[in-house]
Amino acid sequence: MNLEISKTANLPTEYGNLKIKSFKEGIKEHLVVFTDTLPTIPTVRIHSECLTGDVFKSKKCDCGEQLDYALKQISKDGGMVIYLRQEGRGIGLLNKVNAYHLQDFGHDTMKANELLGFKQDYRDYKIVDEILQHFNIEKINLMTNNPLKLNALEKTKIERRVPIVMNSCKYNYEYLEVKKEKMGHLL
Ligand SMILES: Nc1nc2c(ncn2[C@@H]2O[C@H](COP(=O)(O)OP(=O)(O)OP(=O)(O)O)[C@@H](O)[C@H]2O)c(=O)[nH]1
């Protein structure tokens, strides 16, 4: 994998003074946000880009709230958010908006992908191993409800799973139900 790694920079945020480092993998520029001191076994959130949720605070999904929660937690306990540019479970922004358009007509998140001719999930997490190695991190507490993420990392790397369950609302209730019932999320 052709990987370009930036220097580390300071990032003062509303969560506190954090640090950032970018890992460029092909055209994907990922961002790692981390605290100055990292515990031996840090809490790590691997977050998949969701422009609509993370930036525009969409209520159709729980991404924005999860990102906010993860940043609060790592600022408190020491840890890392690995922000991976895999928008729309890897189909990209334009295709995700088309999937949302189909969802406006009553299709669920899985059916919408299917109607557009996509699989449900194109994400891969290989770069996470490289990132952890770069930081000399051998074990993590992984913040996720997604079994695919747990399985994607080497078993020996995960000390324990930290759930990241947000409250549902009328706009994301169905989405969360599909994640739980059809996609096997630990909700
Ligand atoms: N294709 C598609 N992608 C979506 C949709 N809703 C959210 N996403 C994307 O799904 C990704 C987030 O995945 P989720 O399944 O919500 O959560 P996760 O990160 O896999 O699991 P957790 O670690 O437990 O939060 C982001 O990249 C979002 O852009 C949708 O309806 N269609």
Ligand SMILES: [Zn+2]
């Ligand atoms: Zn989202």
